Amino acid sequence: MLKPTKPDLILDGAIAEFLERGYAAASMDRIAARAGVSKATVYSHFQSKENLFVALIERLVKSKFLVLLEPGQIEAVVDVPPDVFLRELATKILEQPSNDPDLTNFMRMVVGESGRFPELAKAFVSALTATGLRSLTFYFKACPHLEIADPEATARVFVGAIAHFIITQHILYGAEIIPMAEERLINTLVDLITG
Amino acid sequence: MLKPTKPDLILDGAIAEFLERGYAAASMDRIAARAGVSKATVYSHFQSKENLFVALIERLVKSKFLVLLEPGQIEAVVDVPPDVFLRELATKILEQPSNDPDLTNFMRMVVGESGRFPELAKAFVSALTATGLRSLTFYFKACPHLEIADPEATARVFVGAIAHFIITQHILYGAEIIPMAEERLINTLVDLITG
DNA sequence: GTCTATATCGCGATAGAC
């Protein structure tokens, strides 16, 4: 499509503005300017700043950052050795912040606004965390020779260790304070789970 | 002391305001009102909103939330069985959000403002995450019969799994979407590490 | 539908009396 619709232009401008400044500091004037439309046009499509923000985050949750773990990916690889599969999975997740720098600011905003926008936080958990945990739990159950007593809790440990590593190292700039090679985390995690 | 100083009154008011609304939406008028002083008095002690915010977060990082893991605590218990010790440690950390509800909003704010206040994020990582990891790494090294190949990375897994559980369940309201008893995480984590 | 122009308000920060 050569001519994107105005709402799409507005949402694109809003992404940049909100991700850069956060909800409260984002300006509807700047969003309109970035989109190349007037402020009145923004308000004719989204009735308020809060409406625009909610529509935006829901769009981001549903489309842009859903690639992390697609349900179909895991079921197809039950024949690969578990340590190889888990190592690849961990590597792929840890690469995400480098592949899409927006992801870092997006997580900052979801966490930062979770107290004032609980529904958005829940949408994030449902779409990303819950989906990933469900897939990984399914995989652990499908690998009976791993003898995992509690597949669901084991998935929490795996995802939690990796997600917190990303939060600490990249989002909170811990890489400059307590650096650690990703391989060490991956090796330790895979060894713990596959024995 | 019967009469708290003005700066302390101001900081107390600022805590509530910033934790409730976040940096950008916090109002210097409301902070002054909460502290029971005039706005000019606030500016005479802290030259700007940003200065006040930085002073506040540094105070919170250094004092209020440092109780999580004191360095002296771990060294004294090398004779307790590791599984018992790790279980108690995990339980204590997981209880923190209930013991101090401010902790939840504090973590929301540190993560949410980390892009615009990187130094505060680093102060948080240095004071809390790094301290906790250092203590736990020391403990793992002092338990040679656990045969931990990489104590530092193992500490990351332990702390990361628990911290991410808190973030998902409490900060992002995941408890309503993907509930899980804390015991299951603790059991799984301790079993993985102590074999 | 989209624009320009404006209404209304609260913000961070300060001047000046006491």
Added chain:
DNA sequence: GTCTATCGCGATATAGAC
């Protein structure tokens, strides 16, 4: 040191022409 009163600005949101 602390107050009252205020400045200048940019915010969200809207009215009305086209």
